[in-house]
Amino acid sequence: MPLAPRLMKDAPPIGRRQTHDEYVAAGGYDALQKALGMKPEEITQQVLEAGVRGRGGAGFPAGRKWTFVPKNTGKPVYLACNADESEPGCFKDRQIMERVPHLLIEGCVIACRAIGAQSAFIYCRGEYPHSVRALEEALAEARAAGKVGNDVLGSGWRCDVWVHKGAGAYICGEETGLLSSIEGGRGYPRIKPPFPAVEGLWGCPTIINNVETLANVPVIVRDGVAAFKAAGDDDTTGTRLVGISGHVERPGHVEIDPAKTTIRELIEVHAGGVWKGRKLKAVIPGGSSVPVLPASAIDVPFTYGAVRNAGSLAGAAGVIVMDETTCMVDALVNLMQFYHHESCGQCTPCREGTGWLEKLVTRIWKGEGAARDIDLLDSVADTIGGAQAGKTICFLADSAVMPTKSFLKHFRADFVRAVEEGGSPVWRARAGQGARAAAGAHG
Amino acid sequence: MSAPATRTAPSAEACAAADARASFDALRPRLDALVARYPARGAALLPVLWEVQTARGFVTPQSVREIAAYLEIPAAQVEGVVTFYTMFRDRPVGREVVMVCKTLSCRLRGAQDVLDALERKFGIHLGETTKDGRYTIEAAECLGLCDMAPCMLVVDGERFGDLDPEKAVRILEERA
Known part of the structure; x- marks a missing residue:
């Protein structure tokens, strides 16, 4: 390291x-x-x-x-x-x-x-x-x-x-x-x-x-x-500049030898560990568009190949860390708002599909979702991109699909809980305060 | 890109006041230097819009016509570009625009509390301008300051990080 x-x-x-x-x-x-x-x-x-x-x-x-x-x-x-x-x-x-x-x-x-x-x-x-x-x-x-x-x-x-x-x-x-x-x-x-x-x-x-x-x-x-080539491996040559943010003690960036530095070391050594002494829940290793990884998958070097084998992508090296208190439904609402807002609107699957993803996950977040909405979310994701990528001019739709699919794959329990317990804990806390959440604002 | 919720046209007075802040002819020397960088005049549209917006506060209907004529492109292209990019304004804004990041790395560290506090303190909804005309405060998608989360950017000036509700309010109140 x-x-x-x-x-x-x-x-x-x-x-x-x-x-x-x-x-x-x-x-x-x-x-x-x-x-x-x-x-x-x-x-x-x-x-x-x-x-x-x-x-x-x-x-x-x-x-x-x-x-x-x-x-x-x-x-x-x-x-x-x-x-x-x-x-x-x-x-x-x-x-x-x-x-x-x-x-x-x-x-x-x-x-x-x-x-x-x-x-x-x-x-x-x-x-x-x-x-x-x-x-x-x-x-x-x-x-x-x-x-x-x-x-x-x-x-x-x-x-x-x-x-x-x-x-x-x-x-x-x-x-x-x-x-x-x-x-x-x-x-x-x-x-x-x-x-x-x-x-x-x-x-x-x-x-x-x-x-x-x-x-x-x-x-x-x-x-x-x-x-x-003294840094890295055959697949990822040279150093990588990595940003680490979210629930860590010291957010920041570091230049690493990707073959000799694991995602765990990025978090625990370079960013001071998960904040407030809490446990790790999830990591998005390469910027918000890549699949999320569960805490069990972070003992891999930060090379393109190793992160891909772990189920995600090193992407643009933006490591977003989420602690054990994070509601993954809340995190996904946030990301879907982003992709819907940023869709340029040229291609129907993306323009409409990112809107559908946002609406569906927001419905679950607000406790208005049914169990079938979780499957529908998954199905909409499959329809606009993912395994059936290539329906749009560019990669934006797929960039919304990768987090959606992976959030559901690794953290489905959070979505089920939001359906069963009347919404995301984040939404329930805000509604309890009488905040604008009750009127549908997420922030 | 989703359009703002309210799309009422700016008043004639606001447009006239903005146009009066800088004549297009006065801006020309700077604009000519920008145009010279590109092999096609129309390519200078974004830098020209930045110059005009900075000088006038927002891109008025007259600005759209003047820029179209100057760059020899359709006015519809100018308007299309202004409405596509979130940082171009076709409505009056406060003397400064404050972009408060709402995206994931900031949300994880309390951006929502910061946004709530600013709304409460200044008595406005996000996207609106304070009563004294000083600030337009809006929620922004990722500002790329994730190491400083939660963060905000006062366009085109300073950026502030490690915010909490009190700190964000204090910074905006105490800025000269």
């Missing part, structure tokens, strides 16, 4: 941003200098061999994605950095943007060099004004120092990096929704194929990578493939 900080190795304390000069003093932008002396395909080859997988949740190998850019189309190529970190429970990319933004900027410029792009857009969510500011300030420094702009490090090569600020829409974190938003539209996801690497921004080849993925690129180029 030894710590292996790389991304956050030279990060200043929370609340302070590493300046350009501090970054350079710590060896920053050396990788860019090195990359400019390499052929673009050599850079891609290194990232490919390093095996770094997408840190935004899907886990697709970044180097492989880069090879999908078609050659000699005569069109410009674009890089889009997905900084729309909106998955409930995830806040790791914020640490990079606010504390070591130059690492991300260097990663963007090297990635542009590799894929043949001269413009990168960092799509940062509107709810992160501090991250936007940190990136803007760092970009101004990088431009003044010739790391970004018309003549990168005196090479004569031009590379622009801009921040594109979102305005509050989870769906813009879906890669094609993100493209729609950069183009000035509603954040509507698009049907694939064509994949963005072939037809993305303005119909041109576009590579979309997560913040942490791109932040790993300078590390790979600077230290080499072998050093990068």
